[in-house]
Amino acid sequence: MSLVDLQRTIIDWYAGAQRDLPWRRADCSPWGIFVSEVMLQQTPVVRVEPVWHEWMSRWPTPTALAASPSGEAVRAWGRLGYPRRALRLHGAATAMVDRHDGEVPSNLEELQALPGVGTYTAAAVAAFAFGARVPVVDTNVRRVHARAVTGVEHAAPSLSRAESDLAAELLPTDPDAARVWNVAVMELGALICTARGPRCDECPVRETCAWVRAGRPAYDGPPRRGQAWAGTDRQVRGRLLQLLRDSADPVPREQLEQVWDDELQRERCLDGLVSDGLVEPLQDNRFRLPG
DNA sequence: TAATCGTGGCC
DNA sequence: TGGCCAAGATT
Incomplete structure (x- = not known):
């Protein structure tokens, strides 16, 4: 093809x-x-x-x-x-x-x-x-290219020069076709060529897909990074911010202290939210979303 | 470069 | 049940 x-x-x-x-x-x-x-x-x-x-x-x-x-x-x-x-x-x-x-x-x-x-x-x-004719490369596009062209189950953890070059080669020359191509490949990755449980039997390019032709070999690249959650600063920040989002009025420090027991971690996260500009400390030991 | 940054749903 | 994943950016 x-x-x-x-x-x-x-x-x-x-x-x-x-x-x-x-x-x-x-x-x-x-x-x-x-x-x-x-x-x-x-x-x-x-x-x-x-x-x-x-x-x-x-x-x-x-x-x-x-x-x-x-x-x-x-x-x-x-x-x-x-x-x-x-x-x-x-x-x-x-x-x-x-x-x-x-x-x-x-x-x-x-x-x-x-x-x-x-x-x-x-x-x-x-x-x-x-309507610019530029390659649009997101995680869906990278996965479609990895399978259909390169013949591997997943793209590497980070975008490589080779992938960018490939995306540029695949982009149609015709501007109108290029516009649709970008969103079409992304949609194929989102609906059919999914990360888990790809629907190869419904795929329009199943006959020529390099990964399918190779027998759908399992991923063999560097380990893909997981996302720790329980007990992390991200969880603490999430709780603190949720409290502030849900309150129309500034929230007293004592109330924020109740969302997490570990004082050291809690204070570190609150300080981080303030320095990020997501939370504003007031004079009276209360906190709010930036006004 | 690798770690960090929310949230919720799915198999 | 829980690890994995979702149209990434920033440092």
């Missing part, structure tokens, strides 16, 4: 299988796409969708978000996880107001200069919001 055939096969599959997500609709603004991309960093679609609608209703433009206190962004973030993303989103909105006339910038350099925007998000916004 030629490269063009592979591209057409996946693009055709996408036409019939794509999910109807609000940030994919033609009337979605670049700001809406930008917000969705940040929310989707490490957070599943089903959890993002309701919060995204709330944000779009409350803050339909970068200017609107920048006019609210950063703590309101953290509160409205709810339980999406990694709340520093909310702070960075607020910072990005402020930067758009200060440097880009209140608009989402369209080129990669300006996008990546915004807080919370790395290689992936810059490419995704440039491609999905502005």
Whole structure:
């Protein structure tokens, strides 16, 4: 199967299988796409969708978000996880107001200069919001390429130069095809070519997939890092912040002390939240989300 | 470069 | 039951 055939096969599959997500609709603004991309960093679609609608209703433009206190962004973030993303989103909105006339910038350099925007998000916004012909490489895309082309079950823990080069080679030359290709490969990874239990029998490229042809060999690369949780600072930070999110008024220190027994760890985490800008200490030994 | 940073659902 | 995973960024 030629490269063009592979591209057409996946693009055709996408036409019939794509999910109807609000940030994919033609009337979605670049700001809406930008917000969705940040929310989707490490957070599943089903959890993002309701919060995204709330944000779009409350803050339909970068200017609107920048006019609210950063703590309101953290509160409205709810339980999406990694709340520093909310702070960075607020910072990005402020930067758009200060440097880009209140608009989402369209080129990669300006996008990546915004807080919370790395290689992936810059490419995704440039491609999905502005139609730029740039390879968009996320964990789904990396897995599809690893299986369909390279013939291994999982991509390596970190993005390699070879993977980036491969993604650039696979991107269709035609701009219209390139636009669909990026989202189509991502969707294939999200719906069919999943990390666990891939649905190879439903896959449009099962006949040519290098991993399937090799007999679906088990992963043989370096160990993939797990994510410890119980007893970690992340758990403590999560509890502290949840208390502050759920309280309309500033919270006394004694109340925060009840979410975790280990005083040393608790204080370290509270200090960390303050230095991160997620929590604001008041004069009277109370704490709140930044005002 | 590797560690850190939330949260919840799934097999 | 619990390890694994989800459209990563930052330091």
